[in-house]
Amino acid sequence: MPEILAEIPLLTDLWNSTIGSLWDSTDTFRTQYFDFNILSDNDYENAKGVLEGFRETIKLSIIGGFLALAWGLVLAVLRQLPGKALAPVRGLTIAYIDAFRGIPLLLVLLLVSGSLGALAAEDVIPKDIGIPRWFGQPDPFWYGIIALTVTYGAYMAEVYRAGIEAVPQGQMEAARSLGMSHRQAMSRVILPQAVRKVIPPLLNDFIALMKDTSLVSVIGFVEVVQFGRDVQSETFNSTALSFGALLFLLVTIPLARLVDRLIARQQRRVGRSGGGGTAEPAPAGAAGTGQTGGPV
Amino acid sequence: MAGGALLQLEGVEKSFGGLHVLRGIDLAIDKGEVVCVLGPSGSGKSTLLRCINLLEPPDAGRIVLEGQQISGGAGEVGIDFVRRRVGIVFQQFNLFPHRSAIENVALAPQTVLGRGEGEARTKAAALLNRVGLADKLEEYPERLSGGQQQRVAIARALAMDPEVMLFDEVTSALDPELIKEVLDVMRELAEEGMTMIVVTHEMGFAREVGDRVVFMDEGVVVEEGTPKQVIDEPKHERTKRFLGLVLER
Numbered sequence: 001m002p003e004i005l006a007e008i009p010l011l012t013d014l015w016n017s018t019i020g021s022l023w024d025s026t027d028t029f030r031t032q033y034f035d036f037n038i039l040s041d042n043d044y045e046n047a048k049g050v051l052e053g054f055r056e057t058i059k060l061s062i063i064g065g066f067l068a069l070a071w072g073l074v075l076a077v078l079r080q081l082p083g084k085a086l087a088p089v090r091g092l093t094i095a096y097i098d099a100f101r102g103i104p105l106l107l108v109l110l111l112v113s114g115s116l117g118a119l120a121a122e123d124v125i126p127k128d129i130g131i132p133r134w135f136g137q138p139d140p141f142w143y144g145i146i147a148l149t150v151t152y153g154a155y156m157a158e159v160y161r162a163g164i165e166a167v168p169q170g171q172m173e174a175a176r177s178l179g180m181s182h183r184q185a186m187s188r189v190i191l192p193q194a195v196r197k198v199i200p201p202l203l204n205d206f207i208a209l210m211k212d213t214s215l216v217s218v219i220g221f222v223e224v225v226q227f228g229r230d231v232q233s234e235t236f237n238s239t240a241l242s243f244g245a246l247l248f249l250l251v252t253i254p255l256a257r258l259v260d261r262l263i264a265r266q267q268r269r270v271g272r273s274g275g276g277g278t279a280e281p282a283p284a285g286a287a288g289t290g291q292t293g294g295p296v
Numbered sequence: 297m298a299g300g301a302l303l304q305l306e307g308v309e310k311s312f313g314g315l316h317v318l319r320g321i322d323l324a325i326d327k328g329e330v331v332c333v334l335g336p337s338g339s340g341k342s343t344l345l346r347c348i349n350l351l352e353p354p355d356a357g358r359i360v361l362e363g364q365q366i367s368g369g370a371g372e373v374g375i376d377f378v379r380r381r382v383g384i385v386f387q388q389f390n391l392f393p394h395r396s397a398i399e400n401v402a403l404a405p406q407t408v409l410g411r412g413e414g415e416a417r418t419k420a421a422a423l424l425n426r427v428g429l430a431d432k433l434e435e436y437p438e439r440l441s442g443g444q445q446q447r448v449a450i451a452r453a454l455a456m457d458p459e460v461m462l463f464d465e466v467t468s469a470l471d472p473e474l475i476k477e478v479l480d481v482m483r484e485l486a487e488e489g490m491t492m493i494v495v496t497h498e499m500g501f502a503r504e505v506g507d508r509v510v511f512m513d514e515g516v517v518v519e520e521g522t523p524k525q526v527i528d529e530p531k532h533e534r535t536k537r538f539l540g541l542v543l544e545r
Binding site for chain 1: 349351376379380382383384386388390391392393394403404407408409438449452453456
C-alpha cells in the first residue's frame with residue numbers, strides 16, 4: 001500500500017476493501033519496472049549514471065544529427081546537378097543513397113568500427129582517422145557518429161529531394177532567365193524554399209536518429225541504454241532502463257508535437273495562398289506530411 | 297542576315313518527343329519594335345519565346361542577337377550573353393515567394409551582376425515605383441494581387457537592363473479587373489522604346505501598341521504585318537477563322 005494512505009485509517013480501510021489486494025499482489029511487477037531504491041542507493045549512483053548516459057545520447061544525437069543534416073543536403077544537391085557531363089555524379093549519389101537506405105544501421109556501425117581500426121593498424125589509413133579520439137571523445141563515440149551520419153545522411157537526402165521537387169519548376173526557370181547560374185538559383189531560390197517545406201520531416205528523422213543512437217552501445221559505448229542494461233544485469237531490476245525511457249520521452253514527445261504544429265502551420269499557409277489571385281499550384285503538401293523515408 | 301535587326305530568327309525548329317512544335321520560324325525584330333504574337337493555344341507561341349532566351353534550346357535553325365549567334369552550331373556565344381540581354385515575364389509570375397517584392401527585383405542584379413545591396417535596392421525601388429508599386433516594396437508575393445505580382449515580375453526582369461523583353465501571356469492568369477494595370481505598364485514600356493515580343497490574346501493591346509503582329513499556327517508563322525493588316529484585313533483562312541473566334545467575344 002502507498003505510504004501516504006497508511007496514515008489515514010478510513011482510507012486504509014477503503015483501500016484494503018477495494019483494490020488493496022490487487023495492488024499488493026502486483027508489487028513485484030511494479031518494483032521490477034520502477035523501484036526508487038535502485039536509483040537512490042549509494043547516494044543516487046544509478047540515477048546519476050542514467051543521466052550521464054543520457055548526456056552521451058544527447059551528444060551523439062546532436063552531433064550526428066547536425067552532420068547528417070549537412071551531409072544529406074550535400075547528397076541532395078549532388079543528385080540534382082544538371083547536364084549530361086555530370087550524369088556519373090548523379091548516378092553515384094543515387095547508388096550511395098539507395099545503398100545506405102537499404103542497409104541496417106547496426107551493420108554499418110559494425111562495418112565502421114570493426115574495419116577502421118584494423119586498417120589503421122595496417123597503416124593503410126592514418127591512425128587519427130582509423131582510431132578517432134577527437135575532442136577527447138573515445139573512438140566508439142566517433143564510429144557511432146560516422147555510422148549515423150553516413151546512414152541518416154542518405155535518409156535526409158531523400159527528404160531534401162522531396163522538398164526540392166516540391167518547388168515549382170517555374171522558380172528555376174525564372175531564376176535562370178534572370179541570368180543566375182544553376183548554382184546561384186539553387187542556393188538563392190530553390191533550397192531556401194525546399195528546406196522550409198521539409199523541416200517537419202527532417203525533425204521526424206532526427207527523432208528516429210536519436211532513438212537509433214542506442215545501437216552505438218553494441219560497440220562498447222556507454223550511453224543511456226547501455227548503462228541501464230548494466231544495472232539490469234547486476235540487480236535483475238529494470239528501473240534504470242525505465243528511467244532512461246522516460247528521459248527519451250521527455251525529448252521526443254515535445255519534438256513530435258512541434259512537428260505537428262509546423263505541419264499544421266504549413267497547411268494553413270498553403271490554404272491561404274491558394275486563393276488571392278495566385279495561379280501558382282499549391283506547394284505539394286506531400287513534403288510536409290512526414291513521409292521521411294526513414295526507418296519506421 | 298538582315299542588317300540592323302536586333303534579333304533575327306532563321307528556320308528555328310523545336311520538337312518535344314514526337315511533337316513538332318516549331319516547324320521553321322523566320323522572324324526579324326528591330327530595336328524598339330513591339331511585336332505581338334497571336335495564335336491558338338498549342339501553336340508554339342510560348343515555345344518560340346522560350347527558344348529565344350534558350351530556356352528551350354532550339355533543335356535547328358539560327359538565332360542571332362545583336363549580331364552574335366546565340367543558337368545554331370559553331371560560334372555560339374554563351375547562355376549568359378543571352379540571359380543578360382533578354383528578359384522574360386511568365387504567365388504564372390514565378391515570383392520568389394520567400395522574398396519581398398524589392399528583394400525579388402534586387403536579387404539577380406546582386407547575384408549575377410555583383411551589385412552592392414544598397415545600389416541594387418535603390419534601383420529596385422525605382423523600378424517598383426515605375427510599375428506603380430512604391431507602397432508595396434516590403435510585401436511578400438502571397439500578400440499581393442495577381443496584377444501586382446505580375447508588375448513586380450516585370451520590374452524584376454527590367455532590373456537586369458535587358459535589350460529585349462519577352463511577355464508570355466502575362467495577363468492570362470489574371471482576373472479581368474487586374475488586366476489593365478499590367479497592360480498599362482507594358483504600354484508605357486513600349487512608349488519608352490523597349491524592344492518587346494508579346495505573346496497575347498489581348499487584341500486591343502496588339503492593335504494599339506503593336507508595331508507588328510505575327511499570327512502563328514501549328515508551329516509556323518502564317519501571316520505577319522501591321523496590326524491593321526493582320527487583325528482587320530487578314531488574308532489567310534486560318535487567321536480569319538482564329539480572329540473570328542477571338543473577336544466574337
